[in-house]
Amino acid sequence: MKYLVYIFCFTVILSCNSKVEESDTKEEVSKAKVYDMYEPSEMANLMNEFYAENLKIKNEILAGNIPKEFPTDFLKIHTAELSNFKTRNAKFEAFSNLYIVAEQEVFNTESNIPVQERFNNAIGVCISCHQTECTGPIPRIQKLLIK
Numbered sequence: 001m002k003y004l005v006y007i008f009c010f011t012v013i014l015s016c017n018s019k020v021e022e023s024d025t026k027e028e029v030s031k032a033k034v035y036d037m038y039e040p041s042e043m044a045n046l047m048n049e050f051y052a053e054n055l056k057i058k059n060e061i062l063a064g065n066i067p068k069e070f071p072t073d074f075l076k077i078h079t080a081e082l083s084n085f086k087t088r089n090a091k092f093e094a095f096s097n098l099y100i101v102a103e104q105e106v107f108n109t110e111s112n113i114p115v116q117e118r119f120n121n122a123i124g125v126c127i128s129c130h131q132t133e134c135t136g137p138i139p140r141i142q143k144l145l146i147k
């Protein structure tokens, strides 16, 4: 049984790199299934929080509001535990720093760069890191970009 669980986890991790989601609904269904059986890592939970927070920020921007407060939870990217088999390598650290700097820029009220552009830049860092680590969620992350 233990052995089977290992195989299952391994499949989940592999799917992180190869899965290309066609639609949100399909993804939600497959996700619900997976979550019945394995505990998401602290990092996976944090990432889902990133997604939700950035969706809120996007809607604020589209409504013409200026996002004011940088969610300090974002800094947990430096400490959250990753799933098994994954380690924080130098690339991961570099992208984490880039991401935090880009996200902080979204909340820089002194900036001369349009807020949409700063927001898309931060989402661009999410995508860049995912290209090196975990390509599965990229189609979903791309939906955060403001067109």
Ligand code: HEC
Residues within 6 Å of the ligand: 040, 041, 042, 043, 044, 045, 047, 048, 050, 051, 054, 081, 082, 083, 086, 092, 093, 095, 096, 099, 122, 123, 125, 126, 127, 129, 130, 133, 134, 137, 140, 141
């Ligand atoms: C520094 C690299 C890096 C950055 C930046 C990054 N991610 Fe991730 N993301 C990862 C890794 C690695 C995982 C896999 C985590 C694990 O399995 O422990 C992941 C997982 C995810 C997942 C899947 C979570 C799950 O339920 O399995 C989503 C969704 C996600 N990221 C969205 C985002 C969004 C949105 C952003 C930007 C706001 C972002 N990521 C920024 C590296 C990154």
